[in-house]
Amino acid sequence: MTKQALHLRLLHPQVLRWIHKQGWTDLRKVQKDAISEFFQSEQDLIISSPTASGKTEAALFPILSCLVGACEGSVRLLWISPLKALINDSYQRFELICDSLGIPVHRWHGDVSASKKKKLLERPNGILLITPESLEALFMRRHGELTALFQFLQWLVIDELHVFLATERGRQLLSLLYRLEWAIGKRPRRIGLSATLGEQEKATLIMSQGNPCKFVDGSDTGSSGSLLLQLNVVLEPQNSDPNLPESNSSINQISKSLFKNLRGKNHLVFANSRQNVELLANALRVQSEKEKVPREFFPHHGNLSKDFREDVESRLKKGNLPHTAICTSTLELGIDIGHVHSIAQIGIPPSAASLRQRLGRSGRRSGTPILRVYLMENQVVASIDCIRPQLFQMVAMIELILDRWNEPPEDNAYCFSTLVHQILSIIYQYGGISISDLFHLLCKPKAAFNSVEQEDFLLLLRHLKQSDIIQQLTDGTLLLATKGERITEHYSFFSVFPTTEEYRLEANGKLLGSIPVSNSLFIKKFIVFAGKTWQIVEIKESQKLILLTPSPGGTPPRFDSNGIWIHGSIREKMKLLYSAAQPEYLTKTARAIFEEGQRYFHAHELEKKFFWELGNSTVFLPWVGDKIMNTLTLILSQIAKVTWSGPALIFENLSTPEVMRKIDNLLEEFPKDPLRIAETIENKIRNKFDHLVPTPLLVKALAKKEVDLKGAKLVLENCK
Numbered sequence: 257m258t259k260q261a262l263h264l265r266l267l268h269p270q271v272l273r274w275i276h277k278q279g280w281t282d283l284r285k286v287q288k289d290a291i292s293e294f295f296q297s298e299q300d301l302i303i304s305s306p307t308a309s310g311k312t313e314a315a316l317f318p319i320l321s322c323l324v325g326a327c328e329g330s331v332r333l334l335w336i337s338p339l340k341a342l343i344n345d346s347y348q349r350f351e352l353i354c355d356s357l358g359i360p361v362h363r364w365h366g367d368v369s370a371s372k373k374k375k376l377l378e379r380p381n382g383i384l385l386i387t388p389e390s391l392e393a394l395f396m397r398r399h400g401e402l403t404a405l406f407q408f409l410q411w412l413v414i415d416e417l418h419v420f421l422a423t424e425r426g427r428q429l430l431s432l433l434y435r436l437e438w439a440i441g442k443r444p445r446r447i448g449l450s451a452t453l454g455e456q457e458k459a460t461l462i463m464s465q466g467n468p469c470k471f472v473d474g475s476d477t478g479s480s481g482s483l484l485l486q487l488n489v490v491l492e493p494q495n496s497d498p499n500l501p502e503s504n505s506s507i508n509q510i511s512k513s514l515f516k517n518l519r520g521k522n523h524l525v526f527a528n529s530r531q532n533v534e535l536l537a538n539a540l541r542v543q544s545e546k547e548k549v550p551r552e553f554f555p556h557h558g559n560l561s562k563d564f565r566e567d568v569e570s571r572l573k574k575g576n577l578p579h580t581a582i583c584t585s586t587l588e589l590g591i592d593i594g595h596v597h598s599i600a601q602i603g604i605p606p607s608a609a610s611l612r613q614r615l616g617r618s619g620r621r622s623g624t625p626i627l628r629v630y631l632m633e634n635q636v637v638a639s640i641d642c643i644r645p646q647l648f649q650m651v652a653m654i655e656l657i658l659d660r661w662n663e664p665p666e667d668n669a670y671c672f673s674t675l676v677h678q679i680l681s682i683i684y685q686y687g688g689i690s691i692s693d694l695f696h697l698l699c700k701p702k703a704a705f706n707s708v709e710q711e712d713f714l715l716l717l718r719h720l721k722q723s724d725i726i727q728q729l730t731d732g733t734l735l736l737a738t739k740g741e742r743i744t745e746h747y748s749f750f751s752v753f754p755t756t757e758e759y760r761l762e763a764n765g766k767l768l769g770s771i772p773v774s775n776s777l778f779i780k781k782f783i784v785f786a787g788k789t790w791q792i793v794e795i796k797e798s799q800k801l802i803l804l805t806p807s808p809g810g811t812p813p814r815f816d817s818n819g820i821w822i823h824g825s826i827r828e829k830m831k832l833l834y835s836a837a838q839p840e841y842l843t844k845t846a847r848a849i850f851e852e853g854q855r856y857f858h859a860h861e862l863e864k865k866f867f868w869e870l871g872n873s874t875v876f877l878p879w880v881g882d883k884i885m886n887t888l889t890l891i892l893s894q895i896a897k898v899t900w901s902g903p904a905l906i907f908e909n910l911s912t913p914e915v916m917r918k919i920d921n922l923l924e925e926f927p928k929d930p931l932r933i934a935e936t937i938e939n940k941i942r943n944k945f946d947h948l949v950p951t952p953l954l955v956k957a958l959a960k961k962e963v964d965l966k967g968a969k970l971v972l973e974n975c976k
Contacts, residue, residue: 266295268321274353275317283310283317286474290314293470294447300464302417302448304456305474307616311449312349314472315413320357322410323382327359330408331376333383334444336391336429337415338589340365341569343385345592346415350383359383365390380405388420388429389750392681395435396744399685402439409436409444414463416589417448418609421462421665424674424943428752430465431678431704435685438697443467451616452609454662462667465702475660483615484598484626485654487839488513489647489846491635506632507532511539514580514600517628519552521597522572523580524587526614528603530557536602537582556583569593588613598626604646606820608653609662629654633849640875640904643862644853645830647846649822649902651839652829663823670957672716673943674752675705679717680736683726684744688733691717712953719950752944759939761785763804775821775886776962777939782807782899782908789899789908795938807897807908824881827903831879835863866975867912874915876905878971887968890933895922919972926969934959 264272275283283291286305293301295318303311319333326332337343343363350361360382364373376384377398386394395402412433420426437443446464453459460469490513492506514525514536527533533555540553554568565586571579572593581587588610599618605611618625631650634641678698683689691714698705699713717734720726725740736744743749758770759777768785781792783804790804834857838850860868868875878888889900892907895918899906907915927933940954941947949957 268324287314290472294318300446300469303472304453307451327382330380331384333411335385335413338419392750412444412446414448417450422667424752427671427674452662455664485841487629488843507535510630515543525582525600553580556581600628612657642856645902648830669961672949673945676945676948688735776937778936821882827879874907883964884967930959930963
């Protein structure tokens with residue numbers, strides 16, 4: 257029997273009939289492999305393959321084959337997506353096949369009418385599509401109907417699994433799934449879908465919480481493997497104003513290139529920040545008016561109204577007129593917006609996985625994705641800008657995704673903020689609960705917070721009690737206190753991710769601007785902002801305010817990673833690229849800048865040296881990831897004036913021998929306790945409910961997530 261015939265026999269005849277009606281002559285390899293794995297065992301399953309490679313059908317076809325004629329009694333398949341828009345897309349796709357099979361499909365989120373929700377509750381069946389936040393609301397607001405709704409639940413599918421791995425929101429989802437098992441007395445089979453997973457063992461361990469899990473690798477499926485790629489470098493003229501339409505700033509140069517190359521078809525332009533989105537969209541609007549042509553370029557970001565965003569998405573999906581969306585990460589996930597001819601990336605993306613996800617939005621029809629990258633560089637270089645780290649980091653990311661590499665999930669956080677959220681949610685759900693049951697639901701070996709020790713859990717409960725968030729009856733039962741009731745009753749409670757907050761920067765009573773902060777802040781730390789180096793003199797955490805004083809010194813580096821934490825593999829690849837041949841996808845200016853970076857790199861023998869004397873300063877290039885860089889900054893700032901910029905630590909007014917002596921002295925009495933290092937971090941509140949977590953636990957969480965003493969010590973020992 258052939259492999260194809262075997263898979264045909266595994267699927268239900270009605271499912272096969274629907275497949276044949278679509279004109280499909282065969283299933284894709286990832287679908288065949290997933291169907292085989294699905295029926296071979298009851299273990300959890302992860303299906304990983306590129307965007308538009310058929311992952312959804314790979315999971316759906318075998319499940320539907322089991323549901324035909326057996327989908328009543330309760331919801332049988334719970335399909336969890338990160339976005340309402342994705343749910344709406346999936347709902348439309350599912351209806352096409354499920355209607356023909358007699359399998360009901362439901363969706364549950366804020367835009368679904370109360371009558372449709374009531375209908376499902378009265379007769380639960382079939383498939384339910386939902387977000388983690390709406391599932392949380394079900395637990396809290398519909399607790400009495402939860403068991404009937406899910407009592408015969410068989411499968412849990414987590415769409416866009418990578419979005420949830422090793423994040424606060426992902427920990428919330430894992431907690432909800434464990435609580436669901438508790439409520440219905442059984443464990444439904446979990447199936448994860450993703451296009452961008454790194455280190456499958458870590459992904460399976462996190463998703464399945466230690467239970468057996470199979471992995472279907474479809475990385476060789478999807479597009480034909482070809483890619484049209486171009487990396488452009490735009491040189492920033494001095495004294496230009498990007499807000500003036502006639503300006504020749506880098507933003508306006510990029511807008512002219514986009515206008516020339518993208519008109520006439522549908523595209524996505526990822527501009528990284530809302531400011532760049534608006535600047536580009538405005539420049540392209542002005543250019544269209546100047547050329548007297550129809551407007552094709554529209555902004556799309558989270559601060560725009562829902563109606564405006566959906567209008568842009570609808571224009572793209574219809575495809576009757578050319579439209580290009582200039583967006584942040586809002587269109588990164590797989591919302592159906594029809595055929596997109598190409599992708600443009602402005603600046604460095606958040607990660608290699610993010611770049612791969614964005615690239616997957618192109619080439620679905622032709623099979624050949626197209627990517628244009630635009631980087632902004634300065635003409636007059638200084639400090640580490642001489643080796644052009646921004647360009648080499650971008651090339652490193654591209655080369656790594658061409659090698660099918662993604663950042664692995666770093667599931668090494670305690671997530672105390674989300675633990676607080678789940679404590680309050682569970683107490684609300686049951687009205688009251690014992691400490692032992694609460695600990696079992698949240699911190700037992702297969703639960704979501706199994707790394708939290710009982711001692712820390714009790715410390716957290718005591719702190720919540722002292723803060724009037726929870727209260728305890730004489731029999732030990734935990735209830736919500738007044739403040740806890742107010743928190744859980746608010747509509748914003750169901751989500752665990754905070755809105756992005758920026759810190760205001762102020763010097764001598766003058767507001768300089770604001771910046772997003774994702775790494776450690778501490779008094780006397782040096783930062784670069786608005787072309788100058790500043791030293792932090794005070795951090796007012798409650799006001800999100802950083803007070804600065806100017807720091808004398810040379811020209812500061814221009815390169816900034818925009819708060820993105822970079823994985824060590826990217827830095828290692830960067831160093832290798834300085835001795836590698838030029839990639840063919842570099843344009844003329846990009847080639848010149850690439851050559852310049854290599855020339856400076858080798859002129860200072862950085863292929864075999866860690867230190868580079870530049871003026872009165874010494875540049876230290878360890879080529880490691882940002883967790884170690886953060887640790888080095890925290891430690892070395894105690895003995896010298898150190899500025900962290902991208903891959904470099906800059907020691908101002910110190911020669912290399914002086915830096916080496918300081919490092920030797922440090923190694924003699926190197927810090928051993930990560931908690932002592934984490935205590936120096938001022939901005940301890942990072943997540944939504946961190947303000948309800950006692951300081952010792954915040955310090956413990958930061959020590960685990962942002963401090964790597966072993967890695968930092970190894971770097972310093974190897975640089976001697």
